[in-house]
Amino acid sequence: MGNTSLLAACFVTYALAYAGMTALCLAMEKHYVQAMRGADLPAGRKKCLKVMGWSLLALGILSSIHGWNPTIGIVVWSGFVSVAAISVVLVLSYFPTQVVQIGASTLVMGLLSLLALMLG
Amino acid sequence: MKKTFSLSMAWLHTWFGLYLGWLLFAVFLTGTMAVFEHSITHWMQPEASIDRSAPLPSFEKQLEVGQAYLEQHALREKGSLWRIIPAGERHPTLDVGWRDKGKNHEVALDPYSGQEIDIRETEGGEMLTHFHYTLLAGIPGTIIVGLAAVVMLVGLISGIVIHKRIFKDFFTFRKQSSSQRSWLDAHNVAGVMMLPFLLMITYTGLVMQPLVFLPLGIKAAYEDPRGLRADAVQSFDLPYVGEQAALLNISSLLPRARESLDVVEWVVIKNGGDASAVVEFYESINHKISAVANHAAFNGVNGELIGAQTEWRDSTYIFRAFVGTHVAVFGGWTVSWLYFIGGTVSCGLIATGLVLFTIKRRKRPENEFGAASGCVYRLIEALNVAAVMGSINAILIYFWANRILPADLAGRSDWEVRAFLFTWLASLAHALVRKPLAGWRDQLVFAVALCWLLPVYSWLSGQPNLLSFLQRGDGVALGVESTIVAFGVLLAVAVPKVSGAMRGVPARRKG
Numbered sequence: 001m002g003n004t005s006l007l008a009a010c011f012v013t014y015a016l017a018y019a020g021m022t023a024l025c026l027a028m029e030k031h032y033v034q035a036m037r038g039a040d041l042p043a044g045r046k047k048c049l050k051v052m053g054w055s056l057l058a059l060g061i062l063s064s065i066h067g068w069n070p071t072i073g074i075v076v077w078s079g080f081v082s083v084a085a086i087s088v089v090l091v092l093s094y095f096p097t098q099v100v101q102i103g104a105s106t107l108v109m110g111l112l113s114l115l116a117l118m119l120g
Numbered sequence: 121m122k123k124t125f126s127l128s129m130a131w132l133h134t135w136f137g138l139y140l141g142w143l144l145f146a147v148f149l150t151g152t153m154a155v156f157e158h159s160i161t162h163w164m165q166p167e168a169s170i171d172r173s174a175p176l177p178s179f180e181k182q183l184e185v186g187q188a189y190l191e192q193h194a195l196r197e198k199g200s201l202w203r204i205i206p207a208g209e210r211h212p213t214l215d216v217g218w219r220d221k222g223k224n225h226e227v228a229l230d231p232y233s234g235q236e237i238d239i240r241e242t243e244g245g246e247m248l249t250h251f252h253y254t255l256l257a258g259i260p261g262t263i264i265v266g267l268a269a270v271v272m273l274v275g276l277i278s279g280i281v282i283h284k285r286i287f288k289d290f291f292t293f294r295k296q297s298s299s300q301r302s303w304l305d306a307h308n309v310a311g312v313m314m315l316p317f318l319l320m321i322t323y324t325g326l327v328m329q330p331l332v333f334l335p336l337g338i339k340a341a342y343e344d345p346r347g348l349r350a351d352a353v354q355s356f357d358l359p360y361v362g363e364q365a366a367l368l369n370i371s372s373l374l375p376r377a378r379e380s381l382d383v384v385e386w387v388v389i390k391n392g393g394d395a396s397a398v399v400e401f402y403e404s405i406n407h408k409i410s411a412v413a414n415h416a417a418f419n420g421v422n423g424e425l426i427g428a429q430t431e432w433r434d435s436t437y438i439f440r441a442f443v444g445t446h447v448a449v450f451g452g453w454t455v456s457w458l459y460f461i462g463g464t465v466s467c468g469l470i471a472t473g474l475v476l477f478t479i480k481r482r483k484r485p486e487n488e489f490g491a492a493s494g495c496v497y498r499l500i501e502a503l504n505v506a507a508v509m510g511s512i513n514a515i516l517i518y519f520w521a522n523r524i525l526p527a528d529l530a531g532r533s534d535w536e537v538r539a540f541l542f543t544w545l546a547s548l549a550h551a552l553v554r555k556p557l558a559g560w561r562d563q564l565v566f567a568v569a570l571c572w573l574l575p576v577y578s579w580l581s582g583q584p585n586l587l588s589f590l591q592r593g594d595g596v597a598l599g600v601e602s603t604i605v606a607f608g609v610l611l612a613v614a615v616p617k618v619s620g621a622m623r624g625v626p627a628r629r630k631g
Binding site for chain 2: 069089
C-alpha cells in the first residue's frame with residue numbers, strides 16, 4: 001500500500017468512527033441539549049441518530065478491513081474508534097455548539113475519501 | 121449486599137490503585153515509549169543519522185556488504201550467530217552482529233557506503249523496554265511488574281463496578297464543574313474509552329511471560345524448558361564440524377528463499393565460516409498479528425535448501441498472537457501510533473486516578489491513618505509527584521544525558537541509566553521539600569523546559585537536531601525529536617492550571 005492510500009485509509013477509518021460516535025453522542029438526550037442549545041430531542045430523531053451511528057461504525061470496520069486485512073483491520077478500527085470517541089468528548093466539552101457541524105463535515109470528507117479510495 | 125459489594129470494590133480500587141499506581145505509571149509510560157524503541161535507539165545514536173535522500177541500495181547489495189563485513193570481522197567459532205539486518209523504512213542502518221562469549225556484538229554500517237559507523241555507546245530505547253518488564257531488576261522485577269498487572273486488571277474490573285454509569289456517562293466530561301468532578305470525569309472517560317485497549321494490553325502482558333508466571337505447567341510437560349521452544353520453532357541447524365569452508369554468496373540464495381517466504385527481512389548465519397554453516401532467511405512479521413517469523417534455511421556451503429517453516433502449531437499461533445498484540449510489530453506506523461496514543465491515554469488514566477486520591481482528601485480528609493494522617497497524606501502527595509512527573513522527567517533526563525555525556529566516555533551507557541534512575545530520587549526529594557502543588561508546578565515547568573530546550577541544546581552543541589534530521593531526510597529521528605517537543609506543548613497546557621489551583625482560583629468557568 002502506498003503512503004497516500006495508507007493515509008487515506010487511516011483518515012476514512014477515523015472519520016467514519018468520529019462521525020458515528022458523534023451521532024451516538026447526539027442520540028443521548030443530555031448531549032443533544034448541549035449541542036443544540038437546549039432544543040429537545042424528538043424520539044424519531046433519536047432513533048435515526050442511533051441507527052446512523054451504529055451503521056457508520058460498521059462501515060468503518062468494512063473500510064479498515066479493506067485497507068489492511070481482516071485481523072489487522074479490526075485492531076486498527078478499534079484503535080481509531082477509541083481515539084474518535086475521545087475526540088468527540090473533547091469537542092463536546094470545548095466547542096459544544098460546533099459538534100454538529102464538525103461531525104457532519106467529517107462525515108462528508110470521510111465518505112468522499114472512501115469513494116476516492118474505492119475508485120482509485 | 122449490593123451496597124457493601126460496591127463499597128468493597130471502591131475500597132479495593134482506591135487502595136490497590138494508589139499503591140500500585142505509582143509503579144504502574146512508570147510501567148505504562150516506558151511501555152508507551154517501547155512502541156518506538158527502535159526509533160528512539162536510532163535517535164539516541166545521532167552518528168547513525170546519515171543522509172537518506174538517495175534511494176537505499178537493494179536488499180541483495182546490502183546482504184553482500186553485510187556478508188563481506190562479517191567474513192572479515194566476525195568471530196568464527198561454534199555457536200557464533202551472525203546476523204544481517206538490512207536498512208529499511210523503519211530501520212535506518214545496515215546492522216550486522218555476532219555472538220561473542222554469549223554476548224551480542226552489534227555493528228551499524230552505512231547502507232550506502234558499507235562503512236562502519238562509530239556510534240556512541242547507549243542502550244537506547246531497549247533500556248526503556250527492558251525497564252517496562254523487568255524494572256532493570258531481572259526476574260524479581262518481572263514478578264513485581266506481573267503483580268502490578270494483576271492489580272491493574274483488578275483495578276479495571278473494580279472500576280467498572282463502581283463507575284456504574286458507563287453508558288450514561290460515556291461522553292461526559294464536565295470541565296466547568298468542581299475540580300474533583302472534572303478529574304473524576306477525565307479518569308472515567310479515559311478508562312471507558314480505553315477499556316478494550318487496557319484489558320488487552322494488561323492481559324497479554326501477563327500471558328507473554330509463561331516461563332516466569334506459569335513455570336509449573338511447562339515443567340510438567342518438558343524436562344528442559346527449552347524443549348517448549350524446540351517444539352514450536354523448527355531448527356535446521358547442522359552439527360558443527362570444525363573445518364573451514366568458504367561461505368557462498370548469500371544474496372544468490374534470495375530468489376529461492378522468496379519461493380517459500382513473503383518479504384525477507386533479515387538473515388542469520390549459523391557457524392559462519394565452518395563447513396556446517398547454515399544460512400537462514402526470516403520473513404517480516406509486519407502483516408500479521410500472530411508474531412511468528414516464517415524462515416527458510418540453506419546449507420551455507422553448497423546452497424541446498426535444508427528446510428522451511430511456514431506452518432506453525434495452533435498453540436504457537438495463539439501464544440504468538442498474544443505476544444503480537446502486545447508488542448505491536450504489525451501494521452506499520454499506523455498501529456504504532458495508535459498504541460502510542462492508547463498508552464499515553466492510559467498513563468493519563470493512572471495519573472488522574474492518583475491525583476483524585478489526594479484531591480478528594482485535600483477537600484475532606486478521611487483520616488484513614490489516624491493521627492498520622494496528615495503526614496501520610498503529605499507523603500502520598502509527594503510520591504504521586506515522583507511517580508508521575510518523576511517518570512516523565514527521568515525519561516527526558518535519559519534523553520538529555522544521551523546528548524550531554526561525551527560520545528567517547530567510558531561506561532557511557534551506564535551513566536545514562538544512572539541519570540535516568542537518579543532523576544526519580546531527585547524528583548521525590550524535591551516533592552517532599554516543596555508544597556504539593558508547588559512540587560507539581562515546578563516539575564511540570566522543568567519537564568516542559570527539558571522538552572523544548574533539547575533541540576536547542578543539540579543545535580548549540582553542534583549535534584544533529586531537528587533541522588539536520590529534516591535536511592538528511594531522516595524521518596525516524598525527526599519524528600522522535602518533534603514528538604518530544606510536542607509533548608512539551610501538552611505538558612505546558614497543564615502548567616497554568618496547576619498555577620491557578622495554587623492561587624486557589626478554580627478552573628476558568630464559562631457562562
